[in-house]
Amino acid sequence: MSSSNENAAERVRVTVDAIYRSDSRRVFATLVRLLGDFDLAEEALHDAFRAALEQWPQEGMPANPRAWLVSTGRFKAIDNLRRRARFVDLPPDAAERLGTDDSEGRDPADIGNGGASLMALAERVADGLGDPAAWDDESVEDDRLRLIFTCCHPALSPDAQVALTLREVCGLTTEEIARAFLTAPSTLAQRIVRAKAKIRDARIPYQVPxxxxxxxxxxxxxxxxxxxxxxxxxxxxGGSLTRHDLSEEAIRLGRLLIELLPEPEAQGLLALMLLHESRRAARTSPGGELILLDEQDRALWNRDQIAQGLALVERALSSRRFGPYTLQAAIAAVHAEAPSAGETDWAQIVGLYNVLLRIEPSPVVELNRAVAVAMYDGPEAGLTLVDGILARGDLEDYHLAHAARADLCRRLERTAEARAAYERALSLTRQEPERRFLERRLNELLD
Structure with missing residues (x-):
């Protein structure tokens, strides 16, 4: 291969990698609708991206890469179904010799009963192929919403709904989801497999309710x-404090939900996300170091997002049908409206946490309220509340609880306790910017 061809192939590879990061779950959602099966869609997705790496260097980039990937993935799936249909009735040793026994463990019988069923499925998929040009951005976005509601079907347990959506809609790894659930990755993997089987066996429809x-x-x-x-x-x-692709995706999904169902809590959630996201540019230094809220340069906060968030909070609160997301957004709004950290209305924040704790009692809400109390009534009052939470065994493995205790002990000059709490928090956190921040605080105490 000539140097120019190698350079072209490398440029395509970089482009395909970028498209995979930005659009792969959108392509996947459409393939689920077209193929009617999670595993078939996942296989088709990877086949399509593999084809892009092979074909785009010679044929050039398509005008609409996303539509190309959907079309190619679907045709690949049809070809695979037809190929499996031809060999499904062969003796097992013959299928194995021909390499069609689905060595990755997917039994063709899971898709249909015998070759005729597989072929019928292939033909149904082919008959519904339609015009690829009709797969515009709007229809693909609708597919994301369909997939969300499919994954959140009431036939699935609440935890399975969330785990499956995070995995299939957003592409989070099993480990990332397990971290969010504070559970073992193996447990989450089994939960996802069972949820997909439930959707298949119960023939849960792929549609918006x-x-x-x-x-x-x-x-x-x-x-x-x-x-x-x-x-x-x-x-x-990981090495980064934030993942902009995920927070941007969540905000986009929040906007879609409000268009579909403008309920107060949907508005409250979007407000909460916008108000938090408005601080993104101020949350880390140019070198990626964590900057706490009271030390952030508020000139860097995104005023457009704050304005949108404040308007949504007001609308949700005025409905008088709000819930925990709206209350959390109201707390974020108080921070957003404060000209400086020293001018924050901590009395209002504590009052909002009191209401939130009544309607959604949880140790994490208690912890956040304790931090607010520490800012309003002093670190001793906050530390008493944090110690009470930890004494019950709640949040024992939650690094932010120990980090909060460490900070309160530091402010009270209880150095030995602060060091022990920082060390405990360090042992639990797995994010590098947080680790570096905690290490800096710990080293300050050791100097």
Whole structure:
């Protein structure tokens, strides 16, 4: 291969990698609709990207890469189904010799009963192929919403709904999802497999629910979107504090939900995400170091996002049908409206946490309220609350609880306790910017 061809292939590879990061889950969602099967769609997705690496260097970039990938993935799936149909009735040793026994463990019988069923499925998929030009950006975005509601179907357990959506819609790894759930990756993997089997066996439809059914399905979807945003706003592990692609995706999904169902809590969630996202540019230094809220340069906060968030909070609160997302957004709004950290209305924030704790009691809400109390009534009052939470065994493995205790002990000059708490927090965190921040604080105490 000549140097120019090698350079062209490398440029295509870089482009394909970028498209995979930005668009692969959109392509996947459309393939799920077209193929009617998660595993077939995943296989078709990877076949399509593999084909792009092979064909685009010779043929050039298509005008609409996303539509090309959808079309190619679907044709690859049809070809695979037809190939399997031809060999499914052969003796096992013959199928193995021909390399068609699906060595990755996917039994063709999972798709259909015998070659005739596989061929019938292939033909049904082919008959519905339609015009690839009709797969525009709008229809693909609709597919993301369909996939979300499919993954959040009430036939699935709440935890399975969230885990499956994070994996299949947003492409988070099993480890990332397990971190969000505070559970073992193997447990999450089994949960996802069972959820996909339930969708297949129960023939759960791939569609947006009717307007009558939407409200009861909304809570699970909001929870999913919130967890996606949290993973983007503060990544659970890795070298970067944030994952902008995930928080941007969650905000986009939040906007779609409001268009579909403008309920107060959907508005509250979008407000919460926008208000938090407005601080992104100020949350890290140019070198990627963590900057706490009270030390951030507020001139870097995104005023357009703040304005949108404040308007949504006001609208949701005025409905008087709001819930925990709206209350959290109201807390974020108080921070956003403060000209400086020293002018923050901590009394209002504590009051909002009091309401939030009544309607959604949880140790994490208690911890956040304790930090607010420490800012309003002093570190001693906050530390008493944090110690009470930890004494119950709640949040024992939650690094932010120990980091909060360490900071309060530091402010009270209880140095030995602060060091022990920082060390405990360090042992639990898996995100590099947070680790470096905690190490700096610990080293300051050792000097």
């Amino acid at each position: 009717t307007r009558e059914d939407l409200p009861e399905r909304l809570d699970a979807v909001l929870r999913v979107v919130y967890l996606v945003f949290n993973e983007g706003y503060s990544a659970s592990l």
